[in-house]
Amino acid sequence: MTRSSFAVHAAGLRKRYGDTAALDGLDLRIPAGTVHGLLGPNGAGKTTAVRVLTTLTAPDAGTASVAGHDVVREAERVRRAIGLVGQHAAVDEVLGGRQNLVMFGRLYHLGSAEARRRADELLDRFRLTDAADKPAGTLSGGMRRRLDLAASMILAPPVLFLDEPTTGLDPRSRIEVWDAVRDLVDGGTTVVLTTQYLEEADRLAHGVSVIDHGRVIAEGTPDALKGRLGGDRVEVVLDDPASLETAAAIVGRVASGEVDVDTDALRVGAPVSGRGAALTETVRALDDAGVAVADIGLRRPTLDEVFLSLTEKTAEQEVRA
Amino acid sequence: MNVRTLRWAVADGRTLTGRALAHWARKPGEVAVALLFPVMVVLMMGYLFGGQMDVPGGGAYREFLIPGMFALTMVFGVETTFAAVASDAAKGVTDRFRSMPMSSSAVVVGRAVADMLHSVAGLAVMAACGVLIGWRVHDGAGRALAAFGLLLLLRFSLVWLGIFLGLLAKGPESVAVVQTLVWPIGFLSSALVAPSTMPDWLGAIAEWNPMSATVTACRELFGDGVTGGSWAAEHSVLMAVVWPLLITAVFAPLAAHRYRTRS
Numbered sequence: 057m058t059r060s061s062f063a064v065h066a067a068g069l070r071k072r073y074g075d076t077a078a079l080d081g082l083d084l085r086i087p088a089g090t091v092h093g094l095l096g097p098n099g100a101g102k103t104t105a106v107r108v109l110t111t112l113t114a115p116d117a118g119t120a121s122v123a124g125h126d127v128v129r130e131a132e133r134v135r136r137a138i139g140l141v142g143q144h145a146a147v148d149e150v151l152g153g154r155q156n157l158v159m160f161g162r163l164y165h166l167g168s169a170e171a172r173r174r175a176d177e178l179l180d181r182f183r184l185t186d187a188a189d190k191p192a193g194t195l196s197g198g199m200r201r202r203l204d205l206a207a208s209m210i211l212a213p214p215v216l217f218l219d220e221p222t223t224g225l226d227p228r229s230r231i232e233v234w235d236a237v238r239d240l241v242d243g244g245t246t247v248v249l250t251t252q253y254l255e256e257a258d259r260l261a262h263g264v265s266v267i268d269h270g271r272v273i274a275e276g277t278p279d280a281l282k283g284r285l286g287g288d289r290v291e292v293v294l295d296d297p298a299s300l301e302t303a304a305a306i307v308g309r310v311a312s313g314e315v316d317v318d319t320d321a322l323r324v325g326a327p328v329s330g331r332g333a334a335l336t337e338t339v340r341a342l343d344d345a346g347v348a349v350a351d352i353g354l355r356r357p358t359l360d361e362v363f364l365s366l367t368e369k370t371a372e373q374e375v376r377a
Numbered sequence: 378m379n380v381r382t383l384r385w386a387v388a389d390g391r392t393l394t395g396r397a398l399a400h401w402a403r404k405p406g407e408v409a410v411a412l413l414f415p416v417m418v419v420l421m422m423g424y425l426f427g428g429q430m431d432v433p434g435g436g437a438y439r440e441f442l443i444p445g446m447f448a449l450t451m452v453f454g455v456e457t458t459f460a461a462v463a464s465d466a467a468k469g470v471t472d473r474f475r476s477m478p479m480s481s482s483a484v485v486v487g488r489a490v491a492d493m494l495h496s497v498a499g500l501a502v503m504a505a506c507g508v509l510i511g512w513r514v515h516d517g518a519g520r521a522l523a524a525f526g527l528l529l530l531l532r533f534s535l536v537w538l539g540i541f542l543g544l545l546a547k548g549p550e551s552v553a554v555v556q557t558l559v560w561p562i563g564f565l566s567s568a569l570v571a572p573s574t575m576p577d578w579l580g581a582i583a584e585w586n587p588m589s590a591t592v593t594a595c596r597e598l599f600g601d602g603v604t605g606g607s608w609a610a611e612h613s614v615l616m617a618v619v620w621p622l623l624i625t626a627v628f629a630p631l632a633a634h635r636y637r638t639r640s
Binding site: 112136143146148150155207 | 385389392393399468469472473474476477478483638639
């Protein structure tokens, strides 16, 4: 067997459900110790990919190894090396947080004293000690998620899978989950994260694979993916609708591409090539023309923009084919 | 299966049985309702309907009723199994178990042991209720214990049915479907009325209902006298062993398969 230096290494994974190809030749290489985002719209195959990598579903074709073990032939070893946080907070809602962690600890074959010690440690680390004895079903969404994360961390697995860990959480809970994930990565865990929130991948992930129709359609760091859209944009928000036209003309002079004018938001934006110079030039020209500015800035394209442009491309290709 | 695997299967099974017991400790009200519901059915059947009931071959209806209620209590148990399994599956707990390096058989073993304990408690409550309203064991403790053994064998087979259906279900809400189906199955048997009083074709179905085999066998073992003259009724003890074994043989592999390949 070839020991892969990647924490996750998948080649040509295929999985069909009836007529739908959930995975259609998926390849992944995720270096150890990084956070890797699997991005894609609903039904793109993200969850199926996670299910195959966590031994829950057998692939129809292709191979995958996690922490150096084949997910089909060495499923048992893979299970020892992973933690899974699925789309639901998979905890017992009747039992308390501590009871949950002790139970899962016992099922990970820790001794009874060790399971209790580990439960207390994790409750402390995930700031759940105060709620440790309340039924998990009565906790807030964010707390239940943290309990869920804690349960997947009992053995401190080298590879952790998070399948849309913040879907349906309020902003505060989301930040709590992100903090917890960062802590884990600081401790050396490899995290594979599926998400629909591009902001989430942007904040957490070192590498991103954009998945659509069961295949990886783009890969790279969030910055590299954004770079594909042609670098930075200057954006100006105005106070007065009357100055929209003037502002658009000024921005057009420094722009390297088409100028977008949003008349409702009083916003003018355009891609630029020279970063700082373009901004300075815009500010000066607006000032000279006496245009009152509410906000001005230079920003990189969001992953949403990258994502939309990428998936539009595949949709166009399909139409042509 | 080597010794180590077996040892973990036992340990993990015990952990999961403990989980079910912890549920009961957290929700004593629900447990009490589940245990007392069959008592309410006994009181309804025995006192509201019972006055009009003539047991073929004589005998008191309330004494006729109790063995039927023992079996019905076992059949109600399908709901308990179903609800627990469907809830775990819907909340992702089943997938968490499956992604863990634990014994996969432990999940069903833990469920089965917990449900059997629950059923023993249910039988004890029903027996106490029966004694209070005039039900007696006539043929000695040995045969009575054999009857309780057959009841638990029926329950054991229904554990597998419950697990299979629970894994098949879309969510724990579907328990309403199971609750609704339990009634016609319970009524179309010898549990509450003698099949000989039904139209012939319906009586024949009732006689061959797996639940009827257990009920009739219990009546025989408790010394109430056998009702009905069909082959199934004459061989009720045999059938009360064969039916549960058959149900287990069908649904245990189906449940195990469903658990392993859930997607």
